[in-house]
Amino acid sequence: MDNIVSLKGLKVDLMSTRGIVHAVRGIDLDIHKGEIHGFVGESGCGKTMTAKSILRLHDESRTEYSGEITFDEKVDILKLNAKGLQALRGKDISMIFQDPMVSLNPLLTVGEQIAEMIRVHLKLNKTEATEKTITLFESVGIRPADRRYKQYPFEFSGGMLQRVMIAIAISCGPQLLIADEPTTALDVTIQAQILELLKDLQHRTGMSILFITHNFGVVAEICDRVSVMYAGKIVETGNVKNIFNHPMHPYTKDLIDSIPKTGQHGKRLVTIPGSPPVLYNQIKGCAYAPRCKFAQEKCQLEEPKAEFTPEGHGCMCHFSL
């Protein structure tokens, strides 16, 4: 299986005013070429930290990486210099964020912001860049493209702005698109439009997508495979059907059970007692043990290792379900 990005033993430590935060505590992850890989977990689990690490978007004066991040089985991202990183960002790997209004420059027209990207990476002249921008806008459903590319971000609604972001992100034909909660701030009908657009783009271009979300419904909608994160580690990985129908990790199962579903009107939902651990301290044993209904003494003492089924469904638990 060809991997577009591989993470091996990735750890990310952040210097904060209260001490070192072990935001990512050792992740192994392979994102296959052409797949839509979901990265799901609750606030503070480290999914955005991990995603931003792939493009080294953290403040490196306060961040320490260890482990490996490999692009296209050749490029060691953690060893790239500034020039190499710039060539990678936007061209080979692109990213879109949750709130498009704060990710776009309010003082430039949207056309100028895409053209900037295209001129840097594809070395087109102004006319060629404009033509490409208009074509891009049409391909992401922004119409009339020849009028809208001259408008400013404030003239677009949330959903349209997200389409602008997507246009910028795919303008140079990246092999991997990292989408960090791109539909969380959008209304449900607009979310449906954006998810359809992303699926369509993936189908047409064959690019891989790393889709970060806390919404399992969106995962069921768009992802091929899913990794579940908890307290800085991936606790389960598998194809989306197995994750939903046969979750192996107690946390995955608890999360899925706590979501309201049709036909359960008025019934009490499953809840998870306690809260995720603080990541300033080193954690002994399994991070989920204090909250896990199946926890035993071994769980408090010994960190579980990842075990995989022949199908590639992996779980970090001493007693997988």
Add this chain to the structure above:
Amino acid sequence: MAENIITVEHLKKYYPVNNSFKKQEIKYLHAVDDVSFTIHRGEIFGVVGESGCGKSTLGRCLLRLTDITGGNLYFEDQDFTNLKQSELKKMRSHMQMVFQNPFSSFNPKMSIGQSLQEVCKVYRIPKKQSENKIKELLEYISLPADFLHRHPNELSGGQLQRLAIARALLLEPDFIVADEPVSALDVSVQAQILNLILDLREKMNLTMMFVSHELTVVEHICDVVTVMYLGVIVEKAPTAELFGNVMHPYTEALISAKPRENPEQTTSRIILEGDVPSAIDVPDGCRFASRCPKCKKGKCDVENPILREITPEHFVACHYA
């Protein structure tokens, strides 16, 4: 005890959007545009719709947190539409609100204890009595007494939202407006809050207006669902009836846009084109006509459909329901 807690008759809330000396030139944003309904004691009354539909404004109007432009509001049998601020204070002990973002609904400089005591001070509740009530409520929401000494920034979203609910319960209100109370929370925390709301209804016969854009949550917890679009009600029915026998094309699109519950679920998604029209220059005829897959030109774009009862308790505003 009165059966009807809140009655709303032809409620209108318009915001002026430009300054002009000439009255005829002032334009208005029609946030809520002639809405009528009744909420019964013990009911969890859901209001759904997307951004800009007027649901949050409606909630604020019901508590008279904002002046209304037209219509009447009744609590039980009392008309409180035009009560002065001093008279409103007494009324407000019967009605309270919980907001979407728990972090911005508490004064960051005050401890939780001080914030809760403030409510009691305003209503001149004797200290001993208020202390007991606060203690009782903390137990009820399963938070330890020492949380009273903490400040909001030391607590998680879920803990704060539980405290916001406790604060709303201090005066033993008959009615609570909850404006997107779980939208900012992780899924497992959301489950705790939803369970708490169901417990409150069971134990205290609390009446609640539950505003949300998340259909799965509304379907799970509400008895009645009202769907709003651009300031008007387009459909209203008991929950099972609305989801089982949907009549309005907008509601149909909204329900179909819900992300699926598991990857094997088949969906026939109705993708709405375009964006919601302006609430300032409200279109003639049906407000949904420009995006409605069933729009019949000459009728829908000209004549405004009235909200009428099609089957018992099921109200729809559509010419072709």
